[in-house]
Amino acid sequence: MANKKNEKVYKIVSENLKQLLKKNNETKSELARAIGVSPSTVSYWLNATSIPSGKMLQKLIDHFHVNLSDIIGKQESGIPDLKNITALSFEGTPLSEEDLKATRNYVANRLKEKRKKEERFNSIIDTLHSDKDSLSDEDLTKIQRLLNK
Structure with missing residues (x-):
């Protein structure tokens, strides 16, 4: 891997x-x-x-x-950055500035948590791969599933 x-x-x-x-x-x-x-x-x-x-x-x-x-460099996706979104609606009703800020913060925090989890997983996998007795890809997939629970 x-x-x-x-x-x-x-x-x-x-x-x-x-x-x-x-x-x-x-x-x-x-x-x-x-x-x-x-x-x-x-x-x-x-x-x-x-x-x-x-x-x-x-x-x-x-x-x-x-x-x-x-x-x-990374390709530009054409998707606006979360920080640059100035208007959103929910069920047809525009979000207030306060709700928009809360939404940005929630999404940002969830993404940070996800990235930390991915970094932790990659660190574990790198450690396992540096071992003499490397695990099979199947074992690594099982470990990944366990970490994602």
């Missing part, structure tokens, strides 16, 4: 590179040739199997004429 943080980074880089290729109407083979790597290396990046090294990131930045954040 791969580290969840790494998986997220790999997926972000993958999606950003796909968007850049699409935007530039370029194939993975053309990109590979332009920056001096094999097409399979580009495929690994696009499939979120690996990410470019620092040297390759610089070549990608130069090739696409973008900033580093355009490659490794």
Whole structure:
């Protein structure tokens, strides 16, 4: 089982590179040739199997004429940030400013709790994986289910 943080980074880089290729109407083979790597290396990046090294990131930045954040930064989802929501309604009735603030606080607290739980789980899994007698993926899934109860 791969580290969840790494998986997220790999997926972000993958999606950003796909968007850049699409935007530039370029194939993975053309990109590979332009920056001096094999097409399979580009495929690994696009499939979120690996990410470019620092040297390759610089070549990608130069090739696409973008900033580093355009490659490794999170994609904007188009969804407004909770902090920026200025109006909500419930059952057709607009929430008061006080209710809106309470809703923001409730959601923020729940998300913080969820993230702490995920961090704790990932820490446990990392510890288990560093052991010589690593557990199977099935065992890890069982542990995850127990932690989520």
